[in-house]
Amino acid sequence: MNVAVIARKEFEDAMRSRLLWGVVAFVTAIVSLSFLLPLLVPAMDTGVLAALGGASEFASMLVPIVALVAAYLAIAGERESGSLRILLGLEPGRTTVVLGKFLGRSAVVVVGLLVGFVLAGVVAVAVYGTVPVTAFLAVVVLTAVLGVSFVGIAVGVSAAVATRSRAMTVGIALYLGLAVLWDLVPQGAYLATVGSPPGGSVPAWFVFLQGFSPSGAYSALVMSAINAVDPAYPTATTAVRGSVPFYVEPWAFAVVLLAWTVGPLVIGTMLFERADLD
16 A cells, blocks of 8 residues: 555545535635625725735634644544554555655645635635736645645644544644744743834844744745735835845745644654554
């Protein structure tokens, strides 16, 4: 049994999950409604690019939920139920199992997010009359990459732990830490270093810390993508004092997303290889 066979089985099994598609439907609804916010709040920019940026901010918090629901039981669930022994009895290596499950679950998340954003795009066109194709496609691709990154995290956790409850606990903790509460890290570091909250301009390290989580890196890349279409749109480095160093350029945040995808998979696979499944 090879990676492709395991990935296809994972894809087919996950596609039948009502819970997963329920979460995808929820994300679709929220992202679609977020396009209406600039029209409902007079103080907000009513342009379609501003609405697209706002939709991406909702996505940065909701997409990780889709990925975690899709993948946190990928290995731990089968390990606890005993079905993993049957799979390993067909003689795939443990690394092959992890990679196959990652690819299969990633494919499901990408398909779900593509469907959701296409529907959200229809809403945006209905509201604004048009959507800049380049910016919209860039946000869709980056959102899919964010989903894959959290699938890597979830599968890595699932490979590293032995039970469903541990996988769920660690997954929830990582979601809260990386997607919901991460902004407190640069804020706290700035307060501890400078002695006051950040103001209109900030040092480059503050921006780097903001983008050091998967969701933070995604937001920085989305801002850069929209700025490429409309130079008036702010980027993550707009408030940086002085020259912009290399480590807050868009490619650096792309590396952060890649590291969050691959790192947990590598660590989880190493622990899974050493685990006693008896």
